[in-house]
Amino acid sequence: MTIPVAMTVNGKPASGKVEARTLLVQFLREHLGMTGTHVGCDTSQCGACVVHVDGRSVKSCTMLAVQAEGAKVITIEGLAESAEKLHPMQEAFRENHALQCGFCTPGMVMSAIDMVKRHNYQLDEATVRRELEGNLCRCTGYHNIVKAILAAAPAMKSAGV
Amino acid sequence: MYDFHYHRPKTLADAANLLKGKDEARPMSGGMTLIPTLKQRLARPSDVVDLGGIKELAGIKVEGNNVVIGGMTRHADVASSADVKGAIPALAYLAGHIGDPQVRNRGTIGGSIANNDPAADYPGAVVALNATVTTNTGRHTADNFFKGLFETALSDGELVTSVSFPKAEKAAYMKFPNPASRYAMVGVFVAKTAGGVRVAVTGAGPCVFRVKAMEDALAKNFSSDAVKDIKIPADGLNSDIHASAEYRAHLVNVMARRAVDAANK
Incomplete structure (x- = not known):
């Protein structure tokens, strides 16, 4: 069963159809192709997958994509002003x-x-x-x-x- | 993870309706235990009812002599709350030492106590402060709420709406964290309130428990000296790769003394 999901990722609207069990990190990496967010341990320990959801750091491997419905998500790709000017x-x-x-x-x-x-x-x-x-x-x-x-x-x- | 039907109700009544009559439906608050459990295929719920959309469940308020914390209030918000820090600093300290910052940004008090992990921190505070757990169907006293390993007095479909903590005259929580997970290998919450002195131990046994001998000794003399010779039997305590039952029994005394000293500061 797929569910439509829509959120803002790095200031731009992002949407797709996911399964209920799709993790936020899978949505970012596999649906949006934003592979800057990494999966390290996949057991909520290592923090390689940390992104910001509505201004708070969270482990995106321990959150469902559908839980981010309507949220503002910032990933590592959204930090630098330009290729020349890093955060x-x-x-x-x-x-x-x-x-x-x-x-x-x-x-x-x-x-x-x-x-x-x-x-x-x-x-x-x-x-x-x-x-x-x-x-x-x-x-x-x-x-x-x-x-x-x-x-x-x-x-x-x-x-x- | 097996797939499931996902629901995000906006009201408590809708959440209760979604859970009613579905044996395999599970509520989800912060998801910090449920999602890892699902990922390991240790659970296969038919439906997951996400409580994250129910605004009335989150928030902290002071009501008379009590601090009332909504079931969906995140650990990070309890840790940084001026109201909690002012009324019961030990509770803010406890919340600020659960897991790691990212876990504290998602995990909730209602989820923690409903799950009743033997190594969770919050059950220690609920029992030591003699808090009252309010649900969508009634109220539970702290002593009646935690029943055993991952077991509580909650019936199917019953959801924690808030936890009311009486202000403490003196209170402190000290834990010996597992260095990897930050779960309590042993955590001791000591509280002196209008209702008397309570000592609650988490992490050591299958479920949070009180140490009557320490409570009696501290009621007479609230100092770490009063509990230094009170030994806890190792029988029935947890024994695993992290610590033997004997080691945990020893740690209960050490953490209790540290907690009393901290409460007296």
């Missing part, structure tokens, strides 16, 4: 070499942006590490990811994003 969080990840294989990076960046906003652009290292509980990285040891997020917080504030 301050993406720029900070690049500057601080906050990735190695890069698989966890989209989810890390999406969680990090939500984290910075929830803490009103003011973070310390302990908070960043605690807030990263829902995102696993198996390469970096997290050190440069933490550095990047701490650097991005003031950059986001001054950029007004």
Whole structure:
């Protein structure tokens, strides 16, 4: 049985027909072809699939596409202003070499942006590490990811994003 | 995941009607347990009734001496609520330590207590604070609500609409989290309210339980010294790859002392 679903993805209307059991991440990747959002563990642990739904970071592998009906979804593809101008969080990840294989990076960046906003652009290292509980990285040891997020917080504030 | 019929009612009455008479229909609140369960094909509901569209179920309000939290209120909203932080800071702390930020953005209090996972955090708060669970058909006292492993007093089609927590004079929650899942290997909620002192333990046994000996000792002397020699028998406690029953029994005492110290700060 298919169900029509419509939402806004990165500011543009997106719709399709899905099964009730279609996950949001499957809708993004397989229906819309937006493969920036990754599936890592598929068991709600790793956070590679994090996107924003109505302004909140969520694991898109643990949400049905139909639950996002009418919602505003932001994925990693929706962050950069242009190919030349990255979002301050993406720029900070690049500057601080906050990735190695890069698989966890989209989810890390999406969680990090939500984290910075929830803490009103003011973070310390302990908070960043605690807030990263829902995102696993198996390469970096997290050190440069933490550095990047701490650097991005003031950059986001001054950029007004 | 097996496919199912999906419903997103706008009112509680519609949700109850959709669940009525369908043995294999399941309500879904945050989905943080149900969706992983469905993905592993451990459940095969005919219908999933998503409570996410029912506006009346979410929200926090202070009513006299109680903080009333709607069943569909997300953990993140309880953790950041000025009302909860003001009245029962231990409850905000508990909500802020469930799972991870993304889980807290979806998971709900109603879903958590209706599921009654033995390692869930909220049952500890509900029992220690002697909260009242309101549903679409009635009310349950905390002591009567949690019945056993994943079992509650809820009947088929009965939905948690709100949980009312009396304000506490002193309260604290301390848990020893599983380092991977952040579920409580052992969590102890200690509360001193107008109704007396209660100590509720989650994670250690098949279901949340109270420790009467600790409650009696703390009623006389609300200090960690009062409970330091009270041992919990390991019989019947959970034993798994994460911790033996003996280790959990030991942790109950450690977490209880830490909770009392935190409540006294």
